[in-house]
Amino acid sequence: MKSGEVRMYSCGPTVYNFAHIGNFRAYLFSDLLHRYLTHFKGFNVRWVMNITDIDDKTIQASRKPGDPKANLREFTQKFEAEFLQDLRTLKIAENVSPDSAFAFYKMPRATEHIPEMQDLIVKIIKNGYGYVKDGSMYFNVLKYAKDHRYGRLLAIDLEQFQDGVRIDADEYSKENLKDFALWKEKKEDEPSWDFFFEGKNYAGRPGWHIECSAMSHTYLGDRFDIHTGGVDLKFPHHEDEIAQSVAGYCEDPVNFWCHNEHLLVDRKKMSKSLGNFFTLRDLVKKGIEPKYFRFLILSTHYRKRFHFTLKGVEAAKTAVSRMQETMYKLLELSEKGDGREIGKKKMADLLKKTHKAFGAALDDDLNTPQAVSALFDFLRKLNGLLADNAVSADGALAALSFFKKIDMIFSVFSFQKENLEDSVAQKIAQRNLARKNRDFLMADTIRDELKQQGIELEDTPDGTVWRRR
Numbered sequence: 074m075k076s077g078e079v080r081m082y083s084c085g086p087t088v089y090n091f092a093h094i095g096n097f098r099a100y101l102f103s104d105l106l107h108r109y110l111t112h113f114k115g116f117n118v119r120w121v122m123n124i125t126d127i128d129d130k131t132i133q134a135s136r137k138p139g140d141p142k143a144n145l146r147e148f149t150q151k152f153e154a155e156f157l158q159d160l161r162t163l164k165i166a167e168n169v170s171p172d173s174a175f176a177f178y179k180m181p182r183a184t185e186h187i188p189e190m191q192d193l194i195v196k197i198i199k200n201g202y203g204y205v206k207d208g209s210m211y212f213n214v215l216k217y218a219k220d221h222r223y224g225r226l227l228a229i230d231l232e233q234f235q236d237g238v239r240i241d242a243d244e245y246s247k248e249n250l251k252d253f254a255l256w257k258e259k260k261e262d263e264p265s266w267d268f269f270f271e272g273k274n275y276a277g278r279p280g281w282h283i284e285c286s287a288m289s290h291t292y293l294g295d296r297f298d299i300h301t302g303g304v305d306l307k308f309p310h311h312e313d314e315i316a317q318s319v320a321g322y323c324e325d326p327v328n329f330w331c332h333n334e335h336l337l338v339d340r341k342k343m344s345k346s347l348g349n350f351f352t353l354r355d356l357v358k359k360g361i362e363p364k365y366f367r368f369l370i371l372s373t374h375y376r377k378r379f380h381f382t383l384k385g386v387e388a389a390k391t392a393v394s395r396m397q398e399t400m401y402k403l404l405e406l407s408e409k410g411d412g413r414e415i416g417k418k419k420m421a422d423l424l425k426k427t428h429k430a431f432g433a434a435l436d437d438d439l440n441t442p443q444a445v446s447a448l449f450d451f452l453r454k455l456n457g458l459l460a461d462n463a464v465s466a467d468g469a470l471a472a473l474s475f476f477k478k479i480d481m482i483f484s485v486f487s488f489q490k491e492n493l494e495d496s497v498a499q500k501i502a503q504r505n506l507a508r509k510n511r512d513f514l515m516a517d518t519i520r521d522e523l524k525q526q527g528i529e530l531e532d533t534p535d536g537t538v539w540r541r542r
């Protein structure tokens with residue numbers, strides 16, 4: 074809406090346990106959109122992702138003797154820290170934290186924005202779309218639906234509406250259409266905040282939906298450009314967010330809604346009871362490097378259901394390793410400074426074509442599968458040129474700078490040759506020691522490990538040498 078700037082809000086985590094890999098699909102999608110808008114379109118992206126540290130689940134999970142507010146804080150802080158750690162591992166919203174001062178990133182905590190939520194609730198009630206009942210405050214859905222459209226993101230059958238019945242739970246289904254809670258009256262042993270309204274204290278705590286409406290408004294204003302989240306949030310969360318923001322702030326609070334599809338394991342939604350539930354840490358324990366998970370998710374179209382398999386991760390690893398291997402070759406070549414002119418025009422044309430195809434794919438609703446396929450076309454041709462010794466040092470540099478540009482999106486590659494050499498040298502030294510100690514099992518394990526990374530060892534009379542396959 075404002076030239077050169079994009080304001081974007083993403084529904085963040087509810088910090089009551091470790092986020093699972095389905096949750097991370099949503100954050101990886103937002104990260105992709107953010108990186109694309111920033112690095113390929115040149116926008117300043119103001120990105121806000123909330124931390125839900127008060128809702129039904131956090132209250133339930135933090136229940137124990139003592140001060141409920143202190144218990145809640147202690148409990149949510151732990152999972153918030155774990156979540157931020159996982160974000161860093163996956164290179165999502167790097168450098169962002171709830172306490173960071175970056176003007177363009179915000180990660181507001183719900184518990185630190187209670188007054189803003191109360192302001193919005195008062196506005197909604199004053200505008201005639203909310204009411205007080207038994208110490209709690211509710212949104213009047215039917216009244217709202219008379220004046221505005223309720224069901225902007227998906228069709229809602231208001232015939233199903235149960236008039237005069239209210240729902241206090243944060244999550245409910247389309248079949249459970251009732252007036253929803255904006256503010257819930259304090260219950261014994263639950264954290265609560267004072268709320269003075271019309272001369273009375275309605276001590277209690279916010280409903281889940283009001284949190285996002287108030288926090289997006291605080292940092293992005295009445296209207297902003299993009300709101301992201303998983304498809305499962307369309308109803309009730311996002312539909313109710315729209316209703317609250319329209320009732321309190323303005324018509325059309327969000328220009329674009331972008332929803333990512335589910336991640337499925339064994340063709341089903343992940344659940345602990347089905348035993349198909351993985352956190353990021355579970356993957357790491359299985360020996361999966363997070364960057365391969367990142368690439369796997371990013372190279373799948375965000376609006377397609379994604380079936381997660383270990384085989385898929387292996388394929389992503391192979392894809393990344395193949396590109397990385399070529400990048401290492403380019404690095405070596407670029408350092409030669411051979412002054413050759415060979416292949417200059419060919420490389421320039423190839424890069425231009427690839428850059429165009431890659432950008433066009435992203436422009437088309439972030440079609441990353443197509444972008445990756447353009448990348449592999451490029452890789453094949455580039456490897457052909459390398460095999461023909463038809464790439465000069467300058468050509469290698471140009472190809473590398475293109476790879477660096479696409480890594481602004483993927484963030485999975487390394488552009489430092491030394492890292493690899495050091496780690497390989499270290500492994501060879503370990504293996505030599507193992508052989509000296511006649512621990513051939515260990516020696517073979519190290520050899521296999523390197524082979525998996527695309528490194529082959531050869532034992533010569535002058536010692537062990539290595540090369541990339």
Ligand SMILES: [Zn+2]
Nearest residue numbers: 084085285310
């Ligand atoms: Zn939200």
